[in-house]
Amino acid sequence: MERPPNRTAVTSEVDLESLERSLRRPRTLLSFTLSALTGLATFAALFPLFSVLYMLAKQGLAGLSLATLSELPPAAMAPGGGIGNAIVGTFVVVAIASVISVPLGILAAIYIVEFGPETRIAAAVRFAAKVLTGLPSILAGVFAFAVVVATTGEFSAPAGGVALALLMVPTVLLTAEEAIKRVPARMREAAIGMGATPTQVVTQVIVPTGAPAILTGVMLAVARAAGETAPLLFTALFSNYWMSTTHPLFLPKTMSDLMRPTASLAVLIYNFSGSPFDNQIALAWTAALVLVVIVLVFNVIGQSLAGRSSD
Amino acid sequence: MGPSPATANGHAFGAHEQMPDGTLIDCNINELHYGRFKAVRDVSLKVRKGTITAFIGPSGCGKSTVLRCLNRMNDLVRGFRLRGHVIFRGQDIYASKIDPVAVRRHIGMVFQQPNPFAMSIFRNVAFGLRLNRYKGSTQEKVESALKQAALWDEVKDKLRSSALALSGGQQQRLCIARAVATEPAVLLMDEPCSALDPIATRRIEELMLELKKKYTIAIVTHNLQQAKRLADTTAFLYVDTSAGGRTGYMVEYGPTNEIFDNPREEHTKQYIRGEFS
Numbered sequence: 001m002e003r004p005p006n007r008t009a010v011t012s013e014v015d016l017e018s019l020e021r022s023l024r025r026p027r028t029l030l031s032f033t034l035s036a037l038t039g040l041a042t043f044a045a046l047f048p049l050f051s052v053l054y055m056l057a058k059q060g061l062a063g064l065s066l067a068t069l070s071e072l073p074p075a076a077m078a079p080g081g082g083i084g085n086a087i088v089g090t091f092v093v094v095a096i097a098s099v100i101s102v103p104l105g106i107l108a109a110i111y112i113v114e115f116g117p118e119t120r121i122a123a124a125v126r127f128a129a130k131v132l133t134g135l136p137s138i139l140a141g142v143f144a145f146a147v148v149v150a151t152t153g154e155f156s157a158p159a160g161g162v163a164l165a166l167l168m169v170p171t172v173l174l175t176a177e178e179a180i181k182r183v184p185a186r187m188r189e190a191a192i193g194m195g196a197t198p199t200q201v202v203t204q205v206i207v208p209t210g211a212p213a214i215l216t217g218v219m220l221a222v223a224r225a226a227g228e229t230a231p232l233l234f235t236a237l238f239s240n241y242w243m244s245t246t247h248p249l250f251l252p253k254t255m256s257d258l259m260r261p262t263a264s265l266a267v268l269i270y271n272f273s274g275s276p277f278d279n280q281i282a283l284a285w286t287a288a289l290v291l292v293v294i295v296l297v298f299n300v301i302g303q304s305l306a307g308r309s310s311d
Numbered sequence: 312m313g314p315s316p317a318t319a320n321g322h323a324f325g326a327h328e329q330m331p332d333g334t335l336i337d338c339n340i341n342e343l344h345y346g347r348f349k350a351v352r353d354v355s356l357k358v359r360k361g362t363i364t365a366f367i368g369p370s371g372c373g374k375s376t377v378l379r380c381l382n383r384m385n386d387l388v389r390g391f392r393l394r395g396h397v398i399f400r401g402q403d404i405y406a407s408k409i410d411p412v413a414v415r416r417h418i419g420m421v422f423q424q425p426n427p428f429a430m431s432i433f434r435n436v437a438f439g440l441r442l443n444r445y446k447g448s449t450q451e452k453v454e455s456a457l458k459q460a461a462l463w464d465e466v467k468d469k470l471r472s473s474a475l476a477l478s479g480g481q482q483q484r485l486c487i488a489r490a491v492a493t494e495p496a497v498l499l500m501d502e503p504c505s506a507l508d509p510i511a512t513r514r515i516e517e518l519m520l521e522l523k524k525k526y527t528i529a530i531v532t533h534n535l536q537q538a539k540r541l542a543d544t545t546a547f548l549y550v551d552t553s554a555g556g557r558t559g560y561m562v563e564y565g566p567t568n569e570i571f572d573n574p575r576e577e578h579t580k581q582y583i584r585g586e587f588s
Contacts, residue, residue, distance in 0.1 A: 186426035193384060194439045194489070195416030204438070209429045 053292070060289030063282045069290070073240050073268065079279055083287045085242050088250050089157065089263040090294070092243065093236055094226050096161025097168055102218055104165075105172025109214075110202055113180045126177070132170040140166040141231035149235060157243070157252070157262040160236030164228060168221040175217025179210040212305045219302030223295045229266035237261040238271060265291040333359040335497060335527050336381055336418075337398040343376060346390030350376055354395075354561040356546050358497065363519065363528045365542035365567065367535060369582070372548040373559025374531045378499050381529060382418035383411040400496070416443065419495035423502040425482035427474035427489070432457075432466050435474045435485055439493035452492055459525075460488035461518050480511025487518065491526065498522065500530040504537065516541060535583065538567065545570040547579045 023029050067082055074081025108129075112122035144163035149155055183206050191205045207214070239261040243252040252258045265287050272284035336358040343351040351373035358364045358381070366374035376385065383404060385391045396403045404414045416439075427435050436453040445452065453470075457463040462484040466477070474485055483503060490498055500519075504512040519528060519541055532538050538545055546564040550557055563570060563579045574580045 184426070186422065186424055187428055189384075189387075189422065190426040190428065190486070190489075191438075192387065193382070193415060193420035193422070194442060194493075195412050195414075196442055197412050200442055204441070205428055 056285065056289045056292055059282075059285040060287075063286040064289065068283070068286055072242065073263070073272075073283065074279055075240075076275075076277060076280075081279070081283065083265065083268055083283060083290065085239065085250065086263040086265045086268040086287060087290065088243060089236070089239070090226055090265045090291070092252060092258075093157050093160040093164060093232065093262060093264055094222060096158055097164035097225050098218070098222060100161060100165035101168035101172055101221065105169050105217075105221075106176045106207075106214060108169075109173050109176035109180055110206070113177055114198070114202055114206065125173075129170040129173045132166070133174065135167070135170075136230075137167055137228050138230040138233075140164070141233060141235050144231065144235045152259065154259050155235065155237035155261040156259045157236055158258060160232045160262060160264065163231035163235045164225040167228060167231065168225050171221035171224065172217050175220065176210070176214045179213030179217065180206055182213065183209045216302045216306040219298045219305065223298035223302065226298065227266060227291060227295050229270050232264050232267050233270070236264055236267070238267045239263045265294075332357075333361070335360045335400065336529075337396075338377070338381060339397070340377065340380065340393065340395040342394040343373070343380065343385075344390070344392040345388055349556055349558045351559045352551075354546075354548070354559075356544075356561065356564045358527060358529050359544070360527050361523065362543040363523055363530060363541050365538035365545045366529070366531045366548060367533075367538050367545060367582075368548035368559070368562075369550060370533075371557055371559070372550045374546075374548050375501050376559070377548070378501055378529060378531050381497070381499055382415045382420055384415070384420065386411050416493065417495050418497045418499060419490035419493070421483070421486050421490055421498065421500045421503045424506050425479055425486050427477070427482050427485050429473065429475055431471045432474045432477070432485060433470040436488050436492050438489060443493060445493075456488040456492035457485075459491050459522065460484045461514065461521070462488055478511075480507050480514060483507060483511070483515060484518065487515075487522075491522065495526070497527045497529065500528060502531050502533060505533060512537075535571075535585075539571050542567045547574075547576075547582065549578050549582070 021028060023032060067080065069082060069087065070084045071080065071082030072085055073083065108125060112125055116122045140163045143166060144159050148159035148162050152159070187205055187209060188201060191201045196204065240263070242250045243260075243262060244250055244254075244257045247253050268287050269284045269291065272280040272287070275281055275284070334357045338354065338356050338358070340351055340354040342349060354373075354377050356364070366378060368374050379385045380393065380397055381399075385393070393405055395405075397405055399414070399418065402409065404411075419439075428438065430438075433453055436456050437449050440449050440452055454463065454467075457466060462481060465481060466485075474482065477485060483506075487498075487503075504515050507515065516537065519530070522528065530538075530541065544565065545567040547562045547570060548559050549562045551560055552558075563574060563576045570579060571583055574583060
């Protein structure tokens with residue numbers, strides 16, 4: 001039971017009992033307590049997420065059907081109806097936002113890593129991107145209202161797309177910058193040693209090598225944008241109608257299909273969750289479930305690409 | 312064997328062929344700076360066609376720096392300045408009208424760390440052909456390059472799988488295949504075996520002796536025995552710390568057997584005998 005008084009003579013005589021795990025020893029006790037605490041903290045952090053998912057599944061699944069997914073929102077007292085136009089609208093607005101923000105973000109990232117890493121422009125762009133990631137999303141809506149809605153005179157899908165693009169650009173830019181930086185310098189050197197021009201180095205080596213990680217950033221940005229409500233409230237607004245009734249998937253076919261108020265899942269949830277009518281409230285739950293599933297899918301795609309790029 | 316206009320190497324670089332004595336690169340460096348730091352001074356040597364030229368010397372003597380001067384890889388280093396000339400086929404590659412990209416297509420490079428691209432084996436070897444918009448059969452060129460690099464038999468059944476799955480020695484031979492696919496006039500090798508085990512090293516050495524029949528090679532090596540086994544000509548560089556800096560300079564340059572068996576300079580003698588490193 002007694003430990004050797006001389007602590008330096010570790011090997012002289014081993015007291016077997018002292019090797020056994022015992023919570024009475026302060027060091028062991030501390031280690032155990034801290035491990036338990038981290039476990040508890042993890043549970044506490046995940047609890048809200050899972051309770052939200054549980055709630056959504058419980059309330060939303062009941063209303064989920066082919067009809068809900070494919071019909072127009074019901075009028076105030078009417079039964080039935082669905083969220084079809086809001087699903088299409090969300091995809092259209094997010095697609096417009098992606099078309100604007102993805103090329104812009106990736107090209108800017110290529111510029112600041114490959115061509116001007118130490119210039120003032122690069123530092124300014126990087127700073128601006130970091131500030132923009134913290135931009136309250138409603139301000140993106142205000143900006144798009146002033147720039148697009150006020151000049152075109154219409155609430156429209158492109159206005160919503162501009163607002164969401166403003167939120168996506170910094171995410172795409174910063175993750176693409178990281179992805180490009182992670183391409184090993186020796187691959188860059190190999191390409192230059194082969195006689196590749198700077199453009200060829202970027203297009204043939206840097207972008208293909210960093211592509212999975214760049215796509216991860218794009219997917220995360222898309223997932224975030226799809227869930228935003230505030231920027232759409234006074235840009236895309238909402239609509240109770242299809243963008244086009246003649247297209248088989250109800251996608252817009254003409255400019256005038258685009259240039260009018262457009263429904264989205266996020267705004268539908270916002271509108272219907274405050275409704276006094278049970279049918280609309282039930283639809284809001286279903287829409288929330290569908291939106292979360294869409295966001296999750298994009299997140300999962302993004303994460304799995306990230307996993308592949310680190311191989 | 313200089314690339315005719317019909318070869319994989321698009322540019323027709325240099326109207327003149329080599330000098331009458333077989334000199335392909337005539338390198339005269341008076342001073343080489345990185346910013347304020349004087350890295351190398353007084354290097355004067357010739358790389359002759361169809362030979363292997365080795366650069367030996369202690370760490371920090373600037374042998375890699377000199378090698379990288381020969382295809383303008385040093386241009387990538389900020390603050391790089393060169394006083395001197397590197398004449399390749401009658402043209403100074405540091406002349407203002409010269410495009411460094413074109414230089415590198417004629418003077419290929421194999422690096423210390425194997426550095427294949429994160430692509431398939433086939434696409435790695437075809438990389439230079441694509442850069443040059445090679446019109447002929449890429450398939451044939453890739454096969455012949457892999458055969459020249461003594462890698463064909465090991466990879467012929469998995470050309471579409473990732474180059475990163477190969478062993479270190481195979482990756483380095485792949486890098487050699489990638490470099491020779493475009494048939495450069497000169498192959499620069501910067502300690503190509505230092506990251507490899509002795510068996511892989513042996514294979515690369517045998518390969519270099521084989522490649523010598525077709526290409527001109529300049530190699531930097533830490534391994535004196537390797538220089539002795541491979542090189543026709545050897546340049547010995549040393550570090551001058553007298554002025555407070557660390558400036559590399561060329562002590563001696565000549566046929567390899569003379570450098571090893573009968574060196575003129577005291578520094579060379581000591582280094583060859585292993586009295587310092």
